[in-house]
Amino acid sequence: MNNTKNRPKHSFLSKNKLLNKHGKAYRGKDLRDREEKKGLKRKKISNENEGETKNIAVDTNKEPAVHPYSELIGSLKKKPKNYFEEIMDDKSNGQLNEALSLADEESQMNNSTEETDIEDESHESSEMSSDDISEDEGVENFASFENKFGSNAQLNESSSSALVDVPNTLYHLKKSHHCKVTNEIKNVDDLKNSGLEPSLLKQWVSITKQIKSKGVMRPLSSLIYPYMAQGNDLFFSQSTFENSSQIQRLLALHVVDHVFKTRKKVLKNNRKVADNSSSSDNIQDQGFTRPSILILAPFKNIAYNLVQEIIKVSLTGTKRQISSKKRFEEEYGPGSDEKPNLSKSLSYQKTFLGNNDDFFTLGLAFAKNSVKLFTSFYNSDVIIASPLGLRNLIGAEGDVERDYDFLSSIEILGILGCEMFLMQNWEHLLHTLQHMNLQPVKDHSTDFSRVKKWVLDGLGKKFRQNLVFGAWSCPEIESLVRNKFQNTRGVVIVSPLSQPGALTDVLVPARQMFLQMREQKPGEGRVDFMTKGRFNYFIENLIPRFISAQSVVVVIPSYFDYVRLRNHVKKEGIQFSVLSEYCSNKTITNTRRQFAEGNVKILLTTERFFFFKRYNLKNVSHVVFYEPPLYPECYTHYVNMLTLPDSSSNLLYSKYDCERMARIVGEKQLKTMLSESEQRRHMIISQ
Numbered sequence: 001m002n003n004t005k006n007r008p009k010h011s012f013l014s015k016n017k018l019l020n021k022h023g024k025a026y027r028g029k030d031l032r033d034r035e036e037k038k039g040l041k042r043k044k045i046s047n048e049n050e051g052e053t054k055n056i057a058v059d060t061n062k063e064p065a066v067h068p069y070s071e072l073i074g075s076l077k078k079k080p081k082n083y084f085e086e087i088m089d090d091k092s093n094g095q096l097n098e099a100l101s102l103a104d105e106e107s108q109m110n111n112s113t114e115e116t117d118i119e120d121e122s123h124e125s126s127e128m129s130s131d132d133i134s135e136d137e138g139v140e141n142f143a144s145f146e147n148k149f150g151s152n153a154q155l156n157e158s159s160s161s162a163l164v165d166v167p168n169t170l171y172h173l174k175k176s177h178h179c180k181v182t183n184e185i186k187n188v189d190d191l192k193n194s195g196l197e198p199s200l201l202k203q204w205v206s207i208t209k210q211i212k213s214k215g216v217m218r219p220l221s222s223l224i225y226p227y228m229a230q231g232n233d234l235f236f237s238q239s240t241f242e243n244s245s246q247i248q249r250l251l252a253l254h255v256v257d258h259v260f261k262t263r264k265k266v267l268k269n270n271r272k273v274a275d276n277s278s279s280s281d282n283i284q285d286q287g288f289t290r291p292s293i294l295i296l297a298p299f300k301n302i303a304y305n306l307v308q309e310i311i312k313v314s315l316t317g318t319k320r321q322i323s324s325k326k327r328f329e330e331e332y333g334p335g336s337d338e339k340p341n342l343s344k345s346l347s348y349q350k351t352f353l354g355n356n357d358d359f360f361t362l363g364l365a366f367a368k369n370s371v372k373l374f375t376s377f378y379n380s381d382v383i384i385a386s387p388l389g390l391r392n393l394i395g396a397e398g399d400v401e402r403d404y405d406f407l408s409s410i411e412i413l414g415i416l417g418c419e420m421f422l423m424q425n426w427e428h429l430l431h432t433l434q435h436m437n438l439q440p441v442k443d444h445s446t447d448f449s450r451v452k453k454w455v456l457d458g459l460g461k462k463f464r465q466n467l468v469f470g471a472w473s474c475p476e477i478e479s480l481v482r483n484k485f486q487n488t489r490g491v492v493i494v495s496p497l498s499q500p501g502a503l504t505d506v507l508v509p510a511r512q513m514f515l516q517m518r519e520q521k522p523g524e525g526r527v528d529f530m531t532k533g534r535f536n537y538f539i540e541n542l543i544p545r546f547i548s549a550q551s552v553v554v555v556i557p558s559y560f561d562y563v564r565l566r567n568h569v570k571k572e573g574i575q576f577s578v579l580s581e582y583c584s585n586k587t588i589t590n591t592r593r594q595f596a597e598g599n600v601k602i603l604l605t606t607e608r609f610f611f612f613k614r615y616n617l618k619n620v621s622h623v624v625f626y627e628p629p630l631y632p633e634c635y636t637h638y639v640n641m642l643t644l645p646d647s648s649s650n651l652l653y654s655k656y657d658c659e660r661m662a663r664i665v666g667e668k669q670l671k672t673m674l675s676e677s678e679q680r681r682h683m684i685i686s687q
Helices: 011-016 029-037 070-078 094-103 188-193 198-210 219-229 244-274 300-314 325-332 346-352 387-394 418-424 426-434 475-484 526-546 559-571 585-596 607-613 632-639 658-665 667-675
Strands: 041-047 052-058 114-117 159-166 169-176 233-236 293-296 321-323 361-367 370-373 382-385 412-415 465-469 491-496 511-517 552-556 576-579 602-606 622-625 648-654 681-685
Touching (some): 169 219, 198 300, 219 244, 233 475, 244 293, 244 412, 244 465, 300 325, 300 370, 325 370, 361 387, 418 426, 418 475, 418 607, 465 475, 511 526, 526 559, 526 622, 526 648, 552 607, 559 576, 559 602, 602 607, 607 632, 622 632, 632 648, 658 667
Parallel strands (some): 114 159, 233 465, 293 382, 293 412, 321 370, 412 465, 511 648, 552 602, 552 622, 622 648
Antiparallel strands (some): 159 169, 361 370, 511 681
């Protein structure tokens, strides 16, 4: 009786046809005869673990089959969940990190790192070195505080690091061992060897001449572009208003280069298929949908500048065409009567100058010497949008109308001004990343025979390049790079060597008190210590001191902590008022007037209110910071309001706030504060 129908379909049996015509397996002499006909020879293979020796048939004339993802599978097996060593745990990353890494027993790495110091005569070596301190003098590092952000895995992969000298700045460059060794771009030949599209090379040289650059690329661009060109993930944590145009121009070059190469390959294969010279089954050059690049920006003014750079890089000659340019200028442009608000700080003027709308989506499509703006997403090559704009399209689970198929084939993700998303809604950014490189719900007229195999197999996230640019690093951004990005080519992190601090911007002779919170209960986790522990310490030790005082401003960076503290103060019957980002202009005006007149004893405000408004308050006697603010300018902004006699500021921090504190007091000063094990209060008086 033939039982082949009930036999389980084993892939190897069915592929190699080891069943005879009667549905039974070859045995003994029949199998050897079959092997001789096919030219197979038997080879002995010993199993050391089991002590056995087996004979198997091997085709000696045929090369072994290679799995299409053998290289990827090999790298994934070797790669841990978090594939680069923790930034702050590297001993060469400034004075603070050297001191903190000695005492961080929980996140201490066993793998060695290689360091190469590139010294510059303009930098004194004594300023870059730090004194040795014992382990019990340091504290745990906030960068290893992963429980709060959804990751508590140890980073156990060694990586290489180096100090790279760029004029006026000394950068710390760190890369995982998945990254290939690359050299900086110093001339046209280096740029050509990086794989830049030949049609863009001449245009880029012309642009560099217009901006009067000494070389084919500025020093910062020549440092990071080679890693962008070879597909590595990049996290650059030193974006400033001075280098923002340089970064956007570099990103525009990378985007246009990728689009031109993809378009050139698709058109070439289209001609092959049309001429019947090649079957479409052997061509895999597309994704599920056309968009392959997504750029996230916080405001329209940043998107406007980026599009201008893309047009400048991609179009040449006088016959270039830009569709919907007038509409683009009206919806994204700064306007003819736009003027900076001189009463605000310089950083505020540069951040919000122009169109600061945070709700937008824009599609770009490229053709021969033309750029089309406002194209539909499924007919676009590049999508530039804000997380809020995409969140409105993506929707939430259960919504009737949802669409995120246009994110299914993204190959390059760029994030500009990443730290600003923390002042908007970080959840919108995470929600967008969760819906990228997923299997589409609809087919969208896709020719699946030409879809890339790694896209069909759901490995888009493994091949997607992620480029993140921010003003500084923080645990939220580090967790984003560590947990959400899975590029098998590795990651490169470029950060400044040291943090000078913002105390030099304090212009009033006020007493600045820094209070360290150390009472962590036995068995209390880090999350509880940073939330409940901080709240209890604040209401027990700081609020009683300022109940009887007048004109006290309490700055609370987190809105959740703000709500908790507001409810507590209201429950205790303490007279107070609030200023938050949700207050109307009328309420803000009335509250500021009452505070200046002395009718408000305690004023609760948030860091988001500072970021979006930057109002000055009069008659401030005391400023209390619930925790170190994300923006160091927030600290100096409120401290500079202390113009009354005997005024003071008080900042509560813990051993997990090192990164924020370093941006305020500087790494050198923070090292001194942390090394004094018995001293919990430090006072600094600006002169």
